Amino acid sequence: MTKKQGLRLISFLLVLGLILYGLVRVFGMPTNKDTALGVMKRYNDFYDEPENTWDCVMLGTSCVDRQWAAPLAWNEYGMAVYAMNTDVQPLYLTTCLLDEVRKTQDVKLAVVDVRGIRMDSLRPTEVRVRRVTDSMRYSANRFKTIHKAIEFYKEYYSRDDVKDGQKVLDNLDETSMYFSFLKYHSRWKEGLYESDFIRPVNDMKGIYDPADAFHSENVKPTKVIPDTAELNDLQKSVLDEIIEYGETTGLEILFTSAPSRVFEKEQPEFNGAVKYLEEKGAKVINFNTEEKYKEIGLDFSTDLYNAHHMNTKGAVKFTNYFAKYLHENYQFEDKRGKEEYKEWDEAYKRYVEFFEQGWKEK
Amino acid sequence: MKEQLLSILNDLRPDVEFEKEEKLIDDGVLDSFDIVSLVSELNSEFDVEINVMDLEPENFNTVEAMLELIVKMQEEG
Amino acid sequence: MDFISATFVVFVMILSAVYFITPKKAKWVVLLLGSYVFYVFSSVKLLFFLIFTTAVTFICGLVLGNINEKQKVYLKEHKNELTREQKKELKNRTSKKKRWIVAAAVLINLGLLIFLKYFNFIGGNLNSLLAGIGIEGHIPQLNLLLPLGISFYTLQSIAYIVDLYRGKYQADRNFFKFSLFMSFFPQIVQGPIARYDHLAHQLYEPHKFDYQRVTQGVQLILWGFMKKLLLADRLAVAVNFVFDNPDPHEGFVLFFAAAGYGLQVYADFSGGMDVARGVAQVLGIDLALNFERPYFATSIEEFWRRWHITLGGWMRDYVFYPLSLSKAFANLGKRTRKIFGNYIGKKLPTFLSMFIVFLLVGVWHGSSWKYVAYGIWNGTIIVSSILLEPYYEKFLKKCNINTECFSWKFFQMMRTFVLCSFGRFFSRGISCMTALNMMKRTIINPNPWVFFDGSFLNLGLDYKDFYVIFIFILVLLVVGILQEKGIRVREKIAEQNLYFRWMLYIAAVVIVLIYGNYGSGYSASEFVYQQF
Numbered sequence: 001m002t003k004k005q006g007l008r009l010i011s012f013l014l015v016l017g018l019i020l021y022g023l024v025r026v027f028g029m030p031t032n033k034d035t036a037l038g039v040m041k042r043y044n045d046f047y048d049e050p051e052n053t054w055d056c057v058m059l060g061t062s063c064v065d066r067q068w069a070a071p072l073a074w075n076e077y078g079m080a081v082y083a084m085n086t087d088v089q090p091l092y093l094t095t096c097l098l099d100e101v102r103k104t105q106d107v108k109l110a111v112v113d114v115r116g117i118r119m120d121s122l123r124p125t126e127v128r129v130r131r132v133t134d135s136m137r138y139s140a141n142r143f144k145t146i147h148k149a150i151e152f153y154k155e156y157y158s159r160d161d162v163k164d165g166q167k168v169l170d171n172l173d174e175t176s177m178y179f180s181f182l183k184y185h186s187r188w189k190e191g192l193y194e195s196d197f198i199r200p201v202n203d204m205k206g207i208y209d210p211a212d213a214f215h216s217e218n219v220k221p222t223k224v225i226p227d228t229a230e231l232n233d234l235q236k237s238v239l240d241e242i243i244e245y246g247e248t249t250g251l252e253i254l255f256t257s258a259p260s261r262v263f264e265k266e267q268p269e270f271n272g273a274v275k276y277l278e279e280k281g282a283k284v285i286n287f288n289t290e291e292k293y294k295e296i297g298l299d300f301s302t303d304l305y306n307a308h309h310m311n312t313k314g315a316v317k318f319t320n321y322f323a324k325y326l327h328e329n330y331q332f333e334d335k336r337g338k339e340e341y342k343e344w345d346e347a348y349k350r351y352v353e354f355f356e357q358g359w360k361e362k
Numbered sequence: 363m364k365e366q367l368l369s370i371l372n373d374l375r376p377d378v379e380f381e382k383e384e385k386l387i388d389d390g391v392l393d394s395f396d397i398v399s400l401v402s403e404l405n406s407e408f409d410v411e412i413n414v415m416d417l418e419p420e421n422f423n424t425v426e427a428m429l430e431l432i433v434k435m436q437e438e439g
Numbered sequence: 440m441d442f443i444s445a446t447f448v449v450f451v452m453i454l455s456a457v458y459f460i461t462p463k464k465a466k467w468v469v470l471l472l473g474s475y476v477f478y479v480f481s482s483v484k485l486l487f488f489l490i491f492t493t494a495v496t497f498i499c500g501l502v503l504g505n506i507n508e509k510q511k512v513y514l515k516e517h518k519n520e521l522t523r524e525q526k527k528e529l530k531n532r533t534s535k536k537k538r539w540i541v542a543a544a545v546l547i548n549l550g551l552l553i554f555l556k557y558f559n560f561i562g563g564n565l566n567s568l569l570a571g572i573g574i575e576g577h578i579p580q581l582n583l584l585l586p587l588g589i590s591f592y593t594l595q596s597i598a599y600i601v602d603l604y605r606g607k608y609q610a611d612r613n614f615f616k617f618s619l620f621m622s623f624f625p626q627i628v629q630g631p632i633a634r635y636d637h638l639a640h641q642l643y644e645p646h647k648f649d650y651q652r653v654t655q656g657v658q659l660i661l662w663g664f665m666k667k668l669l670l671a672d673r674l675a676v677a678v679n680f681v682f683d684n685p686d687p688h689e690g691f692v693l694f695f696a697a698a699g700y701g702l703q704v705y706a707d708f709s710g711g712m713d714v715a716r717g718v719a720q721v722l723g724i725d726l727a728l729n730f731e732r733p734y735f736a737t738s739i740e741e742f743w744r745r746w747h748i749t750l751g752g753w754m755r756d757y758v759f760y761p762l763s764l765s766k767a768f769a770n771l772g773k774r775t776r777k778i779f780g781n782y783i784g785k786k787l788p789t790f791l792s793m794f795i796v797f798l799l800v801g802v803w804h805g806s807s808w809k810y811v812a813y814g815i816w817n818g819t820i821i822v823s824s825i826l827l828e829p830y831y832e833k834f835l836k837k838c839n840i841n842t843e844c845f846s847w848k849f850f851q852m853m854r855t856f857v858l859c860s861f862g863r864f865f866s867r868g869i870s871c872m873t874a875l876n877m878m879k880r881t882i883i884n885p886n887p888w889v890f891f892d893g894s895f896l897n898l899g900l901d902y903k904d905f906y907v908i909f910i911f912i913l914v915l916l917v918v919g920i921l922q923e924k925g926i927r928v929r930e931k932i933a934e935q936n937l938y939f940r941w942m943l944y945i946a947a948v949v950i951v952l953i954y955g956n957y958g959s960g961y962s963a964s965e966f967v968y969q970q971f
Binding site: 393395413 | 605606607740744755756759760761763764769772785786789793825
Binding site for chain 1: 650901903937941944945948949952953954955957958959960
């Protein structure tokens with residue numbers, strides 16, 4: 001091989017590599033469907049955030065970003081609290097996500113919602129896992145997260161109490177979990193969208209912005225019952241791992257059970273989780289009590305867009321309440337007016353307009 | 363001898379102009395059926411024993427090569 | 440390790456890099472180690488069989504080689520003393536000796552293949568045969584695993600032994616080099632079935648990095664990937680759909696499945712060959728051609744000359760010729776000529792050996808009656824076409840049909856395509872009976888309305904898949920026509936501008952990656968919001 005040929009070969013490989021990189025980026029998780037676009041925007045924004053600017057991160061299932069309006073809390077107290085939840089976020093991936101966040105953000109507190117503790121929510125499906133892992137950037141931690149999800153997948157479906165009742169899913173195509181292009185290349189059939197080519201980013205610090213955020217549904221209020229179900233070993237181990245993570249890293253963890261209509265068949269498991277966490281000495285707030293509903297001022301007839309999710313009205317109420325709680329209990333520094341937090345001010349302005357416009361159009 | 367060979371060949375495949383072909387085997391002009399019939403004809407006509415190990419393309423690609431083979435076989439007996 | 444996989448691509452890249460930086464003398468060692476690594480990756484448990492066959496073949500080869508040498512030396516020394524008769528006598532005597540060795544080697548190697556591949560088939564059939572006459576058969580069904588590539592390397596070893604018997608070349612005296620010949624990774628899984636005198640020296644010689652050759656090899660590999668991923672694996676979806684449950688389908692859908700299976704196998708097998716030959720070419724080694732555009736054949740006989748050429752060549756040299764030219768067959772010919780007259784009588788023994796070849800080829804594909812039927816199907820068509828040829832020609836002359844034009848050739852190609860496709864019912868059908876039943880239903884109820892009522896879109900492929908299939912077949916056709924005209928496509932590409940070439944390569948990679956049928960696949964419905 002002559003020198004010229006060698007150079008040619010190298011530059012060809014470079015061009016090819018560049019094109020392949022672009023290809024892998026374009027053929028990613030489809031963002032036209034479902035809530036994936038919101039998740040993608042929120043995660044992309046997270047990767048764009050300046051380092052070490054967050055005070056606190058929130059993890060959990062879909063209720064979290066529906067009820068948390070970060071710009072409001074910022075405007076009120078100057079705290080930077082970001083929601084990194086995904087829909088039906090696998091609770092067993094919480095520690096991996098905390099690792100991901102702590103790579104760039106030295107958060108002092110993690111709020112972990114335990115609504116995902118029900119066996120039904122823990123049930124791993126490809127999509128539930130992919131919302132998290134396909135949103136993550138390629139890194140060792142992403143591989144670790146996927147590996148963990150696959151292990152959990154196998155463990156979950158080999159359980160006796162699962163096998164009897166539920167349909168066991170087909171085996172995962174594991175390689176395509178790691179290299180998502182293997183799956184998504186076939187999207188050429190469904191069509192591609194603008195959001196596949198131009199990276200979508202959330203510019204309101206993780207606000208949930210689809211149209212249903214401005215929809216009110218008259219939801220029957222929760223009938224609070226005291227019944228408690230004993231968690232099984234799998235559920236306990238999931239919670240234990242998070243508690244242990246807090247202990248070994250020194251990260252403070254606050255568990256919550258997000259407020260919404262909770263069906264009677266769901267409550268025992270939530271109550272069991274709260275009880276178990278309290279026994280373990282972890283800090284936990286159950287928002288699904290008559291008392292908390294009253295304190296927040298939650299009106300089931302106007303503040304939710306469906307049984308499980310708050311609309312923006314509900315979000316404002318909850319944020320006002322919870323931001324005050326965080327302010328009083330965790331003394332985050334008030335960073336309003338600081339140069340590197342200008343984006344947060346802009347996010348607030350946008351949010352106010354978004355909120356008013358949204359309800360006006362309704 | 364050449365005339366004799368050509369008449370055998372023309373009987374076998376009247377459609378081929380044997381003297382013009384240079385790659386009877388390599389180009390697939392003669393197939394394995396033709397070869398088998400040809401060899402048994404040659405064996406009886408020229409009183410030789412061409413056998414399997416002589417069935418190399420280079421021995422049958424041209425009329426000249428076939429003649430050479432026959433001569434060689436006759437010498438060896 | 441699958442050829443069409445990222446692992447294999449990485450493996451080849453590493454192996455070639457190591458090969459080219461290794462000093463000349465040790466280059467063949469890299470190939471040997473690489474081949475064994477490849478084999479171990481695929482089936483470590485069955486490695487023993489490969490080594491065993493290699494050893495048996497090597498030792499028998501040595502013995503044969505020694506006998507050949509001795510005879511040669513003896514003949515040379517006594518050149519002038521011996522009469523022609525004595526020479527002949529000597530040759531006969533050594534031949535007899537050699538025959539024992541050949542018999543031993545073939546019996547061991549072939550016996551192993553037959554045992555592993557056909558024991559259960561033969562045993563099962565014997566059992567039911569015995570049951571038929573009221574005896575309970577007790578031949579057990581064994582749990583036998585077939586070592587990777589055994590059907591190929593066994594044939595390769597037999598060719599080597601027989602060639603030595605015929606004194607075609609000298610025996611290999613280096614066991615490790617010979618092991619490389621028997622295990623060379625690009626061709627161990629599915630051929631091409633190599634001949635020692637063509638391949639071995641290429642493997643042992645060192646090859647330098649040759650830019651031109653490497654790019655051509657890579658092109659061939661990419662081409663193979665396209666055939667496999669764009670066409671074969673996509674067609675397979677619909678083909679499997681129909682053959683797994685043929686009852687609800689009829690007419691042209693069944694025919695489509697059979698013809699589609701033929702194309703699938705072609706794209707799959709010849710694509711694999713392209714990858715094998717491409718990889719070897721990168722390393723500086725030329726493997727034998729195994730496919731020569733079979734779908735351009737104008738007769739079944741020609742089809743099989745263009746399809747799996749190395750298997751056909753093997754059968755020709757080691758079964759067909761020896762049988763046809765054997766004394767027994769010559770005697771048979773004399774007798775049949777008396778009975779059937781000159782034209783047919785002369786051909787009958789040849790037909791018999793050809794029939795045997797087709798049966799063997801059929802059974803070689805797998806141990807099932809349907810493969811026997813497949814062999815009979817092809818053999819019968821070829822024999823009858825030769826037997827009927829004189830009548831056919833008369834008929835054509837009477838009808839004033841010009842056979843020297845494109846349209847006639849095209850007709851012949853289509854005819855061959857249809858006949859071949861019908862044969863595929865046997866090779867893909869679940870059993871012989873299913874195949875016959877499907878054939879019957881194709882003919883009795885052709886149901887042309889399936890072309891209009893969207894039946895083809897219910898076979899697991901949507902219209903976009905059919906576009907890809909259609910376009911790629913068109914590409915295959917154009918490339919095929921160019922090659923038939925003697926144009927070397929890869930050389931033509933090499934003549935183009937650098938930018939055009941780059942664009943072509945990149946386009947090929949991108950097309951394979953996007954439109955290839957691989958991975959678990961994405962369906963939009965999956966992502967519809969799945970409950971809290």
